[in-house]
Each structure stands twice: as structure tokens, then as C-alpha cells.
Amino acid sequence: MxxxxxxxxxxxxxxxxxxxxxxxxxxxxxxxxxxxxxxxxxxxxxxxxxxxxxxxxPGEIDPLMRELIYIAVSVTNGCEYCIASHTSAAYAKGMSDNMFGELMAIVATANTTNRLANGYQIPVDEQFKT
The missing domain is CATH 1.20.1290.10 (AhpD-like)
Incomplete structure (x- = not known):
């Protein structure tokens, strides 16, 4: 350690x-x-x-949203420490239990669809390209 x-x-x-x-x-x-x-x-x-x-x-993304993004990435990367610290920070900035539940549902859904898209090697639609 x-x-x-x-x-x-x-x-x-x-x-x-x-x-x-x-x-x-x-x-x-x-x-x-x-x-x-x-x-x-x-x-x-x-x-x-x-x-x-x-x-x-300060920027365009408010402090709570920054914490939510950090949690989402930390969950995806499997960082227990970052999940705990940024979840605590998000609650301090106003996150509710329901908001956390919705965030976890989005993270789980995105991880599932990302893996499907990668596994099937789906080409990106023209209208999505910038």
C-alpha cells in the first residue's frame, strides 16, 4: 500500500x-x-x-453537473475511490438519491450500448458526423 x-x-x-x-x-x-x-x-x-x-x-457546466460527469466516468473506469469522493461532493452540491439513481441508469445504459456498438463495429451515420 x-x-x-x-x-x-x-x-x-x-x-x-x-x-x-x-x-x-x-x-x-x-x-x-x-x-x-x-x-x-x-x-x-x-x-x-x-x-x-x-x-x-466557473464555466458553462455547473459544479453539480461536473461532479455527475466525474461519477459517470469513475463508474465506467471502476475507480472506487473516485466514485466515493465525487458522490459525496455531488450530494454536497445538491444531488438527490433519485438523481443518483437516474445517473446510474444512464451510465449502465451507455456502457451497454457502447459495447454493442463496438462489438458490432457499427459505422457512424452521416448525420451524426460533425
Missing amino acids: TQLIEYEDSSDEVRAVYDDIRATRKTDEINNFWKALANHPPTLQRTWQTVREVMTI
């Missing part, structure tokens, strides 16, 4: 990222994901920078 680097045991470089995570998320908590990545500070910095930009900078 990967060592989890606690704040008090971290380098100045890692502490700077942890401090930014805390400030951005308005929390004192550092999730285990970040503590694990702290074993390689360049990966921690790069990953946090990307996640912060994609998940927190």
Missing part, C-alpha cells in the same frame, strides 16, 4: 499544495488521494492544478 503523507510529515513543496487544496475547498481536510500523490510532489502539483482548473473554475 502506498504511504499517505500527512501535512506535518510533508516537504515545503507538498505543504504548499496542501495549503492550496485547503484554501480552494475551504476545509482543513486533505483527502487520502492527495496524501498518496504527495509521494511524488511533481505528480501531486500537476494533478491538483488540473483538478482545480477543471472542477472549480
